[in-house]
Amino acid sequence: MAEARAAAENSVEEYVVQMKGITKVYPNGIAANQDVDLFVKKGEIHALMGENGAGKSTLMKMLFGLEQPTSGEIIINGEKVNLTSPTVAISKGIGMVHQHFMLVPSLTVAENMVLGIVPKKSGIFIDYKKAVEITKEYSQRFNLHVEPDAKVMDIPVGMKQKVEILKALVRGAKILILDEPTAVLTTQETTELFKELIHLKEQGYTIIFISHKLNEIMEITDRLTILRGGKSMGVHNTRDVTKEEISRLMVGRDVVLSVQKDVAKPTDTVLKVRDMEYVNEWGKKMLDKVSFSVRKGEILGIAGVEGNGQKELVDMLFNLNTPNAGTATVNGENILGLPQRKIREKGVSLVPEDRMVFGIAGDGTIEENLISDRCGSKDLNRGPLFNMNAIHDSCKKLIEDYLILCKSGKQKVKMLSGGNIQKVVVAREFSNDPVLIIADQPTRGIDVGATEFIRKKLVELSRSGIAVLLISADLSEVMELSDSLIVMYGGKIAAYFEDTRELNDEIMGEYMLGLKRQPEEQVRRVCHE
Amino acid sequence: MLDFLSMVFTIDFFYSIFRITAPILFATLGAVVVEKAGISNIGLEGIMMSSALFGSLTAYWSGAWYVGVLVALAVGIVLGFVMGFFAFNLKTDIILTGIAMNMVGSGGMLFLVRVITNLTEGRAMASTTSLITANLQIPAVHIPLLEDIPILGPILSGHSVLTYLAFILVFLTWVMLYKTSLGLNIRSVGENPNAASSVGISVIRIKYIAIAFSGAMAGLGGAFMSMYYAMGWSQDMVAGRGFIALAAQAMGAGEPLGSMLAAMVFGFAQAFGIKVSAIGVDSNLVSPIPYVVTILGLVVFALVARRRAKHQHSAAALEKLASKA
Ligand SMILES: Nc1ncnc2c1ncn2[C@@H]1O[C@H](COP(=O)(O)OP(=O)(O)OP(=O)(O)O)[C@@H](O)[C@H]1O
Numbered sequence: 001m002a003e004a005r006a007a008a009e010n011s012v013e014e015y016v017v018q019m020k021g022i023t024k025v026y027p028n029g030i031a032a033n034q035d036v037d038l039f040v041k042k043g044e045i046h047a048l049m050g051e052n053g054a055g056k057s058t059l060m061k062m063l064f065g066l067e068q069p070t071s072g073e074i075i076i077n078g079e080k081v082n083l084t085s086p087t088v089a090i091s092k093g094i095g096m097v098h099q100h101f102m103l104v105p106s107l108t109v110a111e112n113m114v115l116g117i118v119p120k121k122s123g124i125f126i127d128y129k130k131a132v133e134i135t136k137e138y139s140q141r142f143n144l145h146v147e148p149d150a151k152v153m154d155i156p157v158g159m160k161q162k163v164e165i166l167k168a169l170v171r172g173a174k175i176l177i178l179d180e181p182t183a184v185l186t187t188q189e190t191t192e193l194f195k196e197l198i199h200l201k202e203q204g205y206t207i208i209f210i211s212h213k214l215n216e217i218m219e220i221t222d223r224l225t226i227l228r229g230g231k232s233m234g235v236h237n238t239r240d241v242t243k244e245e246i247s248r249l250m251v252g253r254d255v256v257l258s259v260q261k262d263v264a265k266p267t268d269t270v271l272k273v274r275d276m277e278y279v280n281e282w283g284k285k286m287l288d289k290v291s292f293s294v295r296k297g298e299i300l301g302i303a304g305v306e307g308n309g310q311k312e313l314v315d316m317l318f319n320l321n322t323p324n325a326g327t328a329t330v331n332g333e334n335i336l337g338l339p340q341r342k343i344r345e346k347g348v349s350l351v352p353e354d355r356m357v358f359g360i361a362g363d364g365t366i367e368e369n370l371i372s373d374r375c376g377s378k379d380l381n382r383g384p385l386f387n388m389n390a391i392h393d394s395c396k397k398l399i400e401d402y403l404i405l406c407k408s409g410k411q412k413v414k415m416l417s418g419g420n421i422q423k424v425v426v427a428r429e430f431s432n433d434p435v436l437i438i439a440d441q442p443t444r445g446i447d448v449g450a451t452e453f454i455r456k457k458l459v460e461l462s463r464s465g466i467a468v469l470l471i472s473a474d475l476s477e478v479m480e481l482s483d484s485l486i487v488m489y490g491g492k493i494a495a496y497f498e499d500t501r502e503l504n505d506e507i508m509g510e511y512m513l514g515l516k517r518q519p520e521e522q523v524r525r526v527c528h529e
Numbered sequence: 530m531l532d533f534l535s536m537v538f539t540i541d542f543f544y545s546i547f548r549i550t551a552p553i554l555f556a557t558l559g560a561v562v563v564e565k566a567g568i569s570n571i572g573l574e575g576i577m578m579s580s581a582l583f584g585s586l587t588a589y590w591s592g593a594w595y596v597g598v599l600v601a602l603a604v605g606i607v608l609g610f611v612m613g614f615f616a617f618n619l620k621t622d623i624i625l626t627g628i629a630m631n632m633v634g635s636g637g638m639l640f641l642v643r644v645i646t647n648l649t650e651g652r653a654m655a656s657t658t659s660l661i662t663a664n665l666q667i668p669a670v671h672i673p674l675l676e677d678i679p680i681l682g683p684i685l686s687g688h689s690v691l692t693y694l695a696f697i698l699v700f701l702t703w704v705m706l707y708k709t710s711l712g713l714n715i716r717s718v719g720e721n722p723n724a725a726s727s728v729g730i731s732v733i734r735i736k737y738i739a740i741a742f743s744g745a746m747a748g749l750g751g752a753f754m755s756m757y758y759a760m761g762w763s764q765d766m767v768a769g770r771g772f773i774a775l776a777a778q779a780m781g782a783g784e785p786l787g788s789m790l791a792a793m794v795f796g797f798a799q800a801f802g803i804k805v806s807a808i809g810v811d812s813n814l815v816s817p818i819p820y821v822v823t824i825l826g827l828v829v830f831a832l833v834a835r836r837r838a839k840h841q842h843s844a845a846a847l848e849k850l851a852s853k854a
């Protein structure tokens with residue numbers, strides 16, 4: 001008896017978070033969590049893993065008081081709690097960094113930091129100086145560098161991430177939930193974040209970490225809980241499992257983590273970009289005589305640290321911006337300056353980097369989003385009206401083919417989990433008979449299963465004679481998936497590698513950081529002339 | 530030509546700009562604050578109408594202008610809360626709620642004025658103009674030293690208490706929005722309600738405060754209309770000022786000072802229209818002026834906003850770059 005109590009007390013000591021038998025059914029009938037257990041020890045980094053839509057964010061929203069469980073109990077530091085709102089959760093020492101930033105863009109970093117707990121002078125006025133002081137103090141204490149006076153809309157994502165973490169710490173959080181914090185970070189920023197997380201862990205903070213990147217999980221977490229289809233697949237010590245095992249538990253089958261593809265046999269040039277130049281409004285040269293070609297049947301990757309012209313290049317190709325000089329043609333026809341519909345008519349598809357802004361209309365249904373690029377086509381119309389049956393059938397097929405997890409095609413897209421939203425975009429862009437696919441960060445925020453699927457699709461499409469231009473901040477992705485590859489640095493093509501198989505991180509790193517640059521003639525070979 | 534100019538741009542013309550701007554300015558400040566909280570209150574017009582009626586009636590009953598003003602203020606606040614209740618608690622569309630408010634303001638008030646005056650005065654009146662006498666008008670203030678300065682004195686001095694209050698409120702609104710935590714909360718709720726609620730700010734509470742504030746401002750504007758600008762309430766007397774306020778808010782990029790300037794542009798246009806028709810120009814030619822100015826103003830605003838957005842976009846990109854380097 002005494003022993004049992006001692007054991008119970010012991011577990012109280014040991015676990016700071018106990019979520020027991022949690023079930024969550026959303027008002028629309030989706031059971032996002034079913035009888036899930038999550039036990040987190042004090043001072044550990046605990047991974048929460050699972051496919052897109054497995055219910056990770058939902059589980060964390062309940063821990064942060066944003067959603068209430070349909071049944072089950074939550075025990076924090078041995079005390080049974082009823083987390084009815086974030087305010088309550090915060091008072092219990094829980095802080096959350098959300099999958100999509102919860103910052104107010106027009107406010108400064110310091111103002112965002114103290115939002116809701118504003119220091120005041122003479123009772124009503126904001127003590128802004130104090131806010132800056134607090135920001136500086138925490139930023140130093142936790143070694144998270146931020147600019148207190150900068151407006152949030154002007155700071156890079158990496159810094160936004162830090163502001164989010166500091167926001168939680170300022171409110172006294174001892175348990176930090178990080179929902180896919182690395183999805184939008186570059187490799188360098190991720191490395192830095194990990195250092196900071198370890199630092200926090202050493203100071204006794206507990207971290208719950210969600211990520212789809214297996215390497216990260218292996219590197220930084222102590223234990224992991226896996227969800228599949230809203231159910232728990234158990235908890236494991238990270239060092240006792242392999243990546244392959246984790247993937248199998250998540251997906252329920254074996255996942256091929258490496259890309260399988262045969263050697264490309266490129267033929268005619270499809271996309272031809274020549275001497276593209278762009279100077280932004282601030283006089284900074286973002287594109288400097290960029291020339292390259294993408295041929296039928298090959299995947300050309302663009303690697304590089306974000307902000308070295310990749311975004312501008314994609315903007316030019318899809319007429320979201322206008323270059324100062326240069327040409328771009330698809331199968332010999334100009335595409336610069338054309339309306340997007342005309343560009344699409346020439347067979348260009350785009351998987352945009354920012355899916356929420358350029359990829360979908362959140363309030364539209366899945367079906368509407370899937371046909372938005374082809375709603376004028378004969379197959380989907382009957383006279384002046386839509387042929388609803390045809391639309392429904394073709395969408396049903398896409399939803400099945402692309403494994404989009406949803407109740408029906410009539411659901412609003414914004415209700416889907418992040419990864420499934422991406423699948424909607426990919427399904428649309430891959431299925432409109434393109435001659436050229438521009439894939440900008442196509443697997444960002446997507447689970448291993450879906451990533452494998454999208455990569456396989458890309459290879460398959462390229463081998464069937466489609467030209468693919470792949471831009472990715474994920475170095476291993478560009479290296480594995482591309483047949484050949486260019487590196488961008490400072491708006492220029494710094495290197496061209498005809499065969500990616502002979503590459504490694506180190507060689508790439510030197511070019512990406514601008515330490516090395518290939519001679520002009522060598523780079524020029526990517527024009528295939 | 531020169532003759533025409535000297536006939537139009539007289540001292541009392543400039544004086545009238547302030548008088549004409551004041552009611553627009555009140556409503557504009559309401560629009561500024563409520564928009565900052567992410568709410569488009571197109572019902573300002575209706576609130577102005579309603580509070581104008583009750584202000585004039587209570588001033589008449591009590592015999593004191595300030596009672597009328599306070600009641601108008603209170604009616605504005607209550608109607609703001611009513612709109613909030615429908616829009617935030619019952620989740621009606623805010624635009625439709627605003628339209629409903631405006632219908633209450635025009636048809637509903639005409640109905641009420643007839644019912645009420647029938648009870649109190651013994652006959653159903655369609656306006657309260659016969660009730661408001663000069664002693665119930667909001668008093669004018671003569672500012673000692675300022676008054677004596679030539680030209681500037683007669684333009685700036687001798688306005689009603691509420692006229693001065695309107696301009697003082699521009700500053701106070703700015704202080705409220707940018708220097709107090711309430712203002713910070715309002716701005717964050719308007720920009721990213723999820724962010725606000727994730728740090729424990731009650732979004733609905735802030736929205737109620739903002740819409741009640743806009744009601745209060747429209748209430749003061751209404752009081753000004755029926756107890757100073759015109760003597761008494763009559764149908765359609767607000768004549769679109771609640772909508773012009775929304776335009777001024779947009780033209781001023783939602784900032785108190787800028788919106789005040791925009792409101793003054795409209796005040797200028799109306800004063801110009803009045804003056805020009807007074808000196809004999811066909812009023813059919815003149816009456817569109819304020820509305821043409823509104824449209825031109827909005828076009829200019831849209832162009833400026835687009836340039837600014839582009840600028841900001843690249844500024845952000847550059848910042849990003851600099852931090853990477
Ligand atoms: N507010 C909501 N209303 C209805 N259903 C929802 C809501 N939020 C999420 N869902 C559904 O619940 C399920 C789980 O979603 P959740 O966001 O928890 O997934 P996730 O594991 O975080 O996925 P991802 O890795 O893609 O972010 C999904 O099927 C999703 O469509």
Ligand SMILES: [Mg+2]
Nearest residue numbers: 056057099418
């Ligand atoms: Mg999620």
